[in-house]
Amino acid sequence: MDPAEVEFLAEKELVKIVPNFTQDKIFLIGGDIGPFSPSLPVSVPLWMAVNLKQGQKCRLVPPDWMDVEKLKDKKQEEMDSKFFTAMPSDQYMEVTQLILKSATDDIPHADEIRTLVKDIWDLRIAKLRSSIDTFVRSDATHAKLNHLTLMELNTVRPFLTQALDHMHVLRNNISGRIQSTQD
Amino acid sequence: MSELEEFGDESSEEVEVLTAAEVLSKLEQAWADEKFAPDLLEAKTDLVECMLEQINEMEENIQRAKRGDFKVSLHRMEIDRIRYLLSSYLRCRLMKIEKHTTHILEQEQMRKEEENSRLSPEEYTFAKEYQASMEGHFKNIALRHMPPNLQSLDPKQTAVRPNLDSYVFLRVAEDTQGVLVEEETVDTGEEIVDLEKGDQHIMRYRPVVPLVASGAVTLI
Amino acid sequence: MSSSINDHFFSIDSILATQERLPCKVELPIFRLGYLDSATDGNDLLPGTKLEMPFWMAQSLCSRRRHIISIELPKQYRGSYREILDADANVVDLHKMGPYYYAFGTQLLRFDHADGSDIAKSLLMTFQMRFRKIMDSSRNSFNEDTCSLTNKLDETERSLFKAGQKELNDFQRWETRETEKLMTSKMVRNHRKRKRAALEEIS
Amino acid sequence: MLAEKALELIRELQRSKDGSLPPYNEDGVRQVLEEMRALFEQNQKDVSATVEGEKGLFSGVQLRHAALERNKRCLLAYLYNRLEEIRKMRWEFGSVLPGEVKYNMCEQEVQWFGKYNKMLATYMRSIGGVGGLDLTQDMKPPKTLYIEVRCLADHGEFETQDGNIIVLKKNSQHFLLRSECEHLIRQGVLEHMVH
Numbered sequence A: 001m002d003p004a005e006v007e008f009l010a011e012k013e014l015v016k017i018v019p020n021f022t023q024d025k026i027f028l029i030g031g032d033i034g035p036f037s038p039s040l041p042v043s044v045p046l047w048m049a050v051n052l053k054q055g056q057k058c059r060l061v062p063p064d065w066m067d068v069e070k071l072k073d074k075k076q077e078e079m080d081s082k083f084f085t086a087m088p089s090d091q092y093m094e095v096t097q098l099i100l101k102s103a104t105d106d107i108p109h110a111d112e113i114r115t116l117v118k119d120i121w122d123l124r125i126a127k128l129r130s131s132i133d134t135f136v137r138s139d140a141t142h143a144k145l146n147h148l149t150l151m152e153l154n155t156v157r158p159f160l161t162q163a164l165d166h167m168h169v170l171r172n173n174i175s176g177r178i179q180s181t182q183d
Numbered sequence B: 001m002s003e004l005e006e007f008g009d010e011s012s013e014e015v016e017v018l019t020a021a022e023v024l025s026k027l028e029q030a031w032a033d034e035k036f037a038p039d040l041l042e043a044k045t046d047l048v049e050c051m052l053e054q055i056n057e058m059e060e061n062i063q064r065a066k067r068g069d070f071k072v073s074l075h076r077m078e079i080d081r082i083r084y085l086l087s088s089y090l091r092c093r094l095m096k097i098e099k100h101t102t103h104i105l106e107q108e109q110m111r112k113e114e115e116n117s118r119l120s121p122e123e124y125t126f127a128k129e130y131q132a133s134m135e136g137h138f139k140n141i142a143l144r145h146m147p148p149n150l151q152s153l154d155p156k157q158t159a160v161r162p163n164l165d166s167y168v169f170l171r172v173a174e175d176t177q178g179v180l181v182e183e184e185t186v187d188t189g190e191e192i193v194d195l196e197k198g199d200q201h202i203m204r205y206r207p208v209v210p211l212v213a214s215g216a217v218t219l220i
Numbered sequence C: 001m002s003s004s005i006n007d008h009f010f011s012i013d014s015i016l017a018t019q020e021r022l023p024c025k026v027e028l029p030i031f032r033l034g035y036l037d038s039a040t041d042g043n044d045l046l047p048g049t050k051l052e053m054p055f056w057m058a059q060s061l062c063s064r065r066r067h068i069i070s071i072e073l074p075k076q077y078r079g080s081y082r083e084i085l086d087a088d089a090n091v092v093d094l095h096k097m098g099p100y101y102y103a104f105g106t107q108l109l110r111f112d113h114a115d116g117s118d119i120a121k122s123l124l125m126t127f128q129m130r131f132r133k134i135m136d137s138s139r140n141s142f143n144e145d146t147c148s149l150t151n152k153l154d155e156t157e158r159s160l161f162k163a164g165q166k167e168l169n170d171f172q173r174w175e176t177r178e179t180e181k182l183m184t185s186k187m188v189r190n191h192r193k194r195k196r197a198a199l200e201e202i203s
Numbered sequence D: 001m002l003a004e005k006a007l008e009l010i011r012e013l014q015r016s017k018d019g020s021l022p023p024y025n026e027d028g029v030r031q032v033l034e035e036m037r038a039l040f041e042q043n044q045k046d047v048s049a050t051v052e053g054e055k056g057l058f059s060g061v062q063l064r065h066a067a068l069e070r071n072k073r074c075l076l077a078y079l080y081n082r083l084e085e086i087r088k089m090r091w092e093f094g095s096v097l098p099g100e101v102k103y104n105m106c107e108q109e110v111q112w113f114g115k116y117n118k119m120l121a122t123y124m125r126s127i128g129g130v131g132g133l134d135l136t137q138d139m140k141p142p143k144t145l146y147i148e149v150r151c152l153a154d155h156g157e158f159e160t161q162d163g164n165i166i167v168l169k170k171n172s173q174h175f176l177l178r179s180e181c182e183h184l185i186r187q188g189v190l191e192h193m194v195h
Helices: A003-010 A048-055 A068-080 A092-102 A109-138 A150-154 A155-176 B021-035 B045-064 B070-099 B101-110 B121-141 B206-214 C014-018 C055-061 C079-091 C101-111 C114-138 C155-173 C186-202 D003-015 D028-049 D056-090 D099-103 D107-126 D176-184
Strands: A014-018 A026-028 A031-033 A042-045 A058-061 B167-172 B176-182 B190-195 B202-206 B218-219 C021-026 C050-054 C069-071 D148-151 D155-158 D167-168 D173-177 D191-193
Touching: A003 A092, A003 A150, A003 B021, A003 B070, A003 C155, A014 A150, A014 B206, A026 A155, A031 A042, A042 D176, A048 A058, A048 B070, A068 A109, A068 D028, A092 A109, A109 A150, A109 A155, A109 C114, A109 C155, A150 C021, A155 B167, A155 B202, A155 C101, A155 C114, A155 C155, B021 B070, B021 B121, B021 B218, B045 B070, B045 C055, B070 B101, B070 B121, B101 D028, B121 D107, B176 D056, B202 C101, B206 B218, B206 C014, B206 C186, C014 C050, C014 C101, C014 D003, C021 C055, C021 D107, C021 D155, C050 C055, C055 C069, C055 C101, C055 C155, C055 D056, C114 C155, C114 D028, C186 D056, C186 D099, C186 D176, D003 D028, D028 D056, D173 D176
Parallel strands: none
Antiparallel strands: A014 A042, A014 A058, A026 A031, B167 B202, B167 B218, B176 B190, C021 C050, C021 C069, D148 D173, D148 D191, D155 D167
């Protein structure tokens, strides 16, 4: 999957906005949204939030976890743990990327947040790489990957799956099951 | 569009009633599964038709709306997203049909009556035509000029088949006990795992083929 | 056959991997095909003749049922070479020993050679040992010269390396929001480039 | 060596993996078919001789048969992989191919392209009943309704969805619905401007 497609999936996540307009409930195919009244926070899908913000029709409310102190704690926890820790959002990377791009002015300490999220991402990707190496060198043929997010998995997908597909053939060589599509 | 949509699920006797939003989210899952599965999955013809109807209806409503109505742009954006989803989903299927044509048509021929088809009727027509055009091309340029005993194509030899042993990422949607991940070999014993709801795994696709079909696991 | 990546009747890689040659010895006379051995003017291939054959040919003449020829292992799969791989697989130029080292090695196992199971083990171990280096370099390759590494990779490894690079590249394009830009399709772009180049040559 | 010409066809494809279609090698294809005919005739002779009592000819027959199969595989793979490229062209260039590209195709390949074009159109029209769905559009997830574009070439008049006529003149800039100009971007008529 293309990262843009992973982002497409993340864009249906709900986020809170504070609109500056009045509008009755909108009956979208994907569900009802609104009503909208100025200054009253309301939940909308991320794609809509980004578009409304671009049209200067709202202010974005950062998700709870998008907070310098919380992210610092998260980073520490990720550093201390041998395993992957649970992220506050399965789309933390995509959400950060989209919100910080379109609504930097609505997010306090945006730069710091950007750096912290990127640090956490880098920590996790480094961890992912070394666990992949361990996995490949071991005799294991499957693994549990709890707490990894779709975007994280996606950055190693073809590489990892191709390597494992190749190893499956090489393993079958040893056990004498030669797979063949032709002679 | 909050009214309930009648939605027939062929696999069960009673008619399931799903909201449009539920159909949409099922379609999103079907899209992801199709993207990640090495073989062609069952055609979700009902989901596709239902969503197409929804966006066509919405387009009509928009035509009637007042010019400059603020809501319209939001509806349009949603339509664009759904059209992308449908189109990407069907494109992905078409690529597989083109690549594994012979294999897929063989499967279709061997299909038991109680099983759902992997191909929508339109896809089936396309697959047949595609197959005929490829074979016609081979025959015209090459096969008919070859010695008599070499003029035919043996699907056993030439069919391009999906690699069911390729690795996939999955998330467990329903607890499933005793999945045979590796068969016993000379050097190692068999390996069985229990899949617990919410867990994520990487493993070969083959052992989970029926679980993807039933929705007990989803591909990620 | 071997590299599960792209293996079917029409696969170019699969055809090229089965074109790799190996030393063979004729066991039963093969009449009127003497021209296959460049070292002789004879009409026939006589028992005892040694020559190299592509895999696909050798396979048709040597199987459990047929012993028209006998085969020898190509040197890059013999014990002495396996020992080198055993010691440090990372320093070996597998492309020189290939370029379809794993795929061809897998094919060779069909001959039921006495070394078969050792070759099979060596192939897997070689790949496991070299994996990390391929992964790391495919991820950090933007500023360095990668040729010196990729030159030494077998075709399967190269395709893996490319997959890793593409993932990184795609992700970086996403991070910088380049993915939002709608692009001219690749074939149209390449076509224009070639056309421009052709025009420049004329003028 | 046997099946050498057939291998050359395959190497030709391997060399052009960058996505350009090399000229159809009519001569190469003919030579492969000729070699096959010769191998087959020799085998026929050997089989007849065996029937008449001559011994030891089996090895040669076996080897030639392997070469025949090999030639067949290479030749079909040559045609298959070319069609695969040609199929992709329908998605990248659209239903009309540039002359220079067509020039590298043989007559039957041009015909196949036409057939593919037609069966694809029929399929897309039949999706879900009314009106169908154009799968060659919406290639990327949508981000905004409208986008800014710049003309890379003079393209003439263009009718927008709301009925306005605009002139796409080289270097002119426009604000258009993404869905109505996506194909012009893919064909290199317009450039998507991103800020």
